[in-house]
Amino acid sequence: MPHLQEVSGFVANPLWDELCSHLESCYGVLPKIEHSSCSGAPGWNIKYKKSGQSLCTLYPANGFFTCLVSVRSREAMEAELLLSPCTEYIRNLYWNTKPFNGGRWLMVSVTSAEILEDVKKLIDLRVKKKKRQHEDS
Incomplete structure (x- = not known):
C-alpha cells in the first residue's frame, strides 16, 4: 500500500493537494487508502467518509x-x-450520467481550478443535506 505522500508525488498536481486539504480541514475527515478491483477504475484509491457516508473517492x-x-x-x-x-464540463457530465441505484455517480476529471470548485460544491451539498436531515430528526 502506498503512503499518502507517495500518492501525492505520483499525482504531482496542486489540485490534488488542494482538494485533500479542503476535505480534511472543512469536514474533519481523514483519507483511507484502499485497493479496488472495480472494472471502472481498478487500483489504489483514496476514500473520504464522514459519519459512515462517502464524501468522495479520489x-x-x-x-x-x-x-x-x-x-x-x-x-x-x-x-x-x-x-x-458550474462549468460546462460539470453540467454536461451530470446530465449525461445515467441515474444508477437512485443517484448519479459522477466520475469527474479534475483538470482545472474551476472544476475543483464545482467538485467542492457537490461534496458540500452531500454534507449539508445529511446535516439537515439529522437536524430535522
Whole structure:
C-alpha cells in the first residue's frame, strides 16, 4: 500500500493537494487508502467518509486524478439548481450520467481550478443535506 505522500508525488498536481486539504480541514475527515478491483477504475484509491457516508473517492493517476462524487436522488433537485454556475464540463457530465441505484455517480476529471470548485460544491451539498436531515430528526 502506498503512503499518502507517495500518492501525492505520483499525482504531482496542486489540485490534488488542494482538494485533500479542503476535505480534511472543512469536514474533519481523514483519507483511507484502499485497493479496488472495480472494472471502472481498478487500483489504489483514496476514500473520504464522514459519519459512515462517502464524501468522495479520489483515483490518482500520473499527473492528474479523477474524483467520484455521487449525487443521490434526494439531493438531485438541489444539485440541479447548483449546476447553473458550474462549468460546462460539470453540467454536461451530470446530465449525461445515467441515474444508477437512485443517484448519479459522477466520475469527474479534475483538470482545472474551476472544476475543483464545482467538485467542492457537490461534496458540500452531500454534507449539508445529511446535516439537515439529522437536524430535522
